[in-house]
Amino acid sequence: MNKLGTIIGFTYKQKAKTKAFKVTTLILVILMTIGINLPYLISSFTGEEKENSSATRAEVPSIGLVITDPEQQAVGDELKLYTDGLINPVFKLVSYESAEESKLGEDVNDGIIDGYVTLENMEGSASPLATYYSLDGDVSSEVATWLQLAIQNAKTKVIAQNSLTEQQIADISTPVSLITKEMNVENSSSTADTEDSASQGVNYAFVYVLMILFFFSTVMTGNMIASEITAEKSSRIMEILITSVSPLTQMFGKIIGIFLLSLTQIGIFGLTIFANLMLPHNKEMLSSMNIDLTLLNLDVLFYGLLFYIFGYFLYAVLFAAIGSIVSRTEDLGQALTPMTMLSLAAFYIGIFSMGTPNSLLVQISSYVPFTAPTVMILRVGMGEIAVWQIWVSLVILIAAILGFGWLSAKIYRTGVLMYGKRPSVAELRKAMKAFKM
Structure with a gap:
């Protein structure tokens, strides 16, 4: 156990200090920061134009007022008083x-x-006839509407000034307000439907992020595990290590060490996202979008993380086994192609089935160990599934980890001692018998 801890710590520190890890993490952090703050950056760069447009809007148009008939002078005077008294006028009269x-x-x-x-x-009629003149013979709909309302108000005051009080005239001139309120009816499902829709949106986003995270972390860390083992084997360091530490301890030490490194990177990304979302301009954006993370289904969080961890270890032991049978790093990419295609299949089945989480393909794939980590997350978050189905899939996944882990350990113990061209399945079996593995 002490040797396992030593290998875990050594693998973690060695990989964390590499330039590739630091540069990749830094670039992704910068891209995340830019992506999250992109709307604010765009608005900042166009801020001057917005100020200019605001200033333009603040300069309301001036409209000349001409009384052609003396009988309409009273309406004209009331019209001028009305528009001059507006706090936010749409136009001003001259x-x-x-x-x-x-x-x-x-x-x-x-x-x-x-x-x-x-x-x-x-x-x-006693009503005035209003005619608007301009160079193009046109007027904006906003100005036309307010001009009509203002003339109507002035006309009403003139007609009613001898028979109505000032308060009555004001009441006639005041437009009727229409207030909208939500119905509060017992046994109504509208509120519940709204909450379900909001919860489904949060779950959808979380499932989507988990599937992307699983795919990229699996491929990246899997390649890291395989390349680490192949590099040690090609440099003959493996021959020295194998005399002091058993191959099985080496394999699981590297897998766990790189897994912890992956969690560290994910933690850095999480802190980056959280720190950027807590900026004032982003908090306002989130509040306007009405995103409530408390609506996240805890089952999605619990089972999502559970399938993520077990799915990682399933792929990791297979990547380690493949890395152990390759003697040159130049041949590693070709050897890892089947595993990459397998992880791509799991990712695509999950992503392209988000609209149909209860389809037959999804149900079958949720019990296949290689696709279960992504597809079962989808079924828990977006579909309809019984708890026993989740645990059956989980048991199958754990059994697959144990089975492939045992097989990968045997391949690893044999493969690290074989050099030259990549051995075939028959050659591996023969070597296992010779080494009594």
Whole structure:
């Protein structure tokens, strides 16, 4: 046990000090930081344009007011009082004493006003006829709507000023407010459905992240384990190590050491994500998105981590076995191709089945040891599954780890002593019998 701990510590420290590990971790941390803060960075770079657009919006258009009929003077006066009293006006009115078109046209061309509106008598009615003039003969819908409301308000005050009080006139002019509220009906499932939908969204994101994490960590650490063993074997250091430490202790020491290194890297990534999300601008973004991590299903978290750990060890023992039968690091990539394809299959089945978590393919794959780590996470998080099915899959996975672990240990003990070209299955079996493995 002491030798196992020594190998675990040595493997962990040796790999953690390598330039490749440090550079890879640093690059990924920088990419995560940039990715999380990208919306804020974009808004910062375009901040000047936003300020300019805000300033432009703050400069409301000026509209000339021309009273062509004296009978509409009272409406014009009320209209001017109303618009001047607005806190956030959409436009401002500039009164003109005469309707001299040359003067009005000159002011429009000079940018003093954007256009002008005339008030004249409407035939057969006391209501004013308002006409808006501009260079292009058009007006924005916002200005048109507010101008109509303002004229309507002024007209109402003029007509009702002798028969209604100021309060009654104010009440008539005040628009009706429409308030929306959620129905509070007993036995209503709307609230529950909303919570289920939000919980499903959080679970979906967590399952997606776990599957990506499992695939990349399995491939990266698996290659690291195999390359470590192959490098020691090709440099003949293995012949020295095998005299002091048993091959089985070496294999599991390297697997556990690199697993702890992988957890360290994942921890660094987790702290990076957490630190960036806690920045003020990102906290505001999260609050606006209404993301509530308390809605995460604890079963997804528990079983997800359980299948992640056991799935890692299943792939790790096989990567170690393959690394032990390769004598040159140049041949390692080709030898690891089947394992890479197997991990890709597990990843793709999980990712492309997220929309159909209860399909027959998913159900069958959840009991296959090589695909169970990703597919079972999907079924727990997104599908409908009984607890006994989860534990059956877990038992099969553990049995596969023990079985392949025993086989990998025998291959490892034999493979580390074989040099030259990569041995075939028949040659391995013959060597195992010769070494009585």
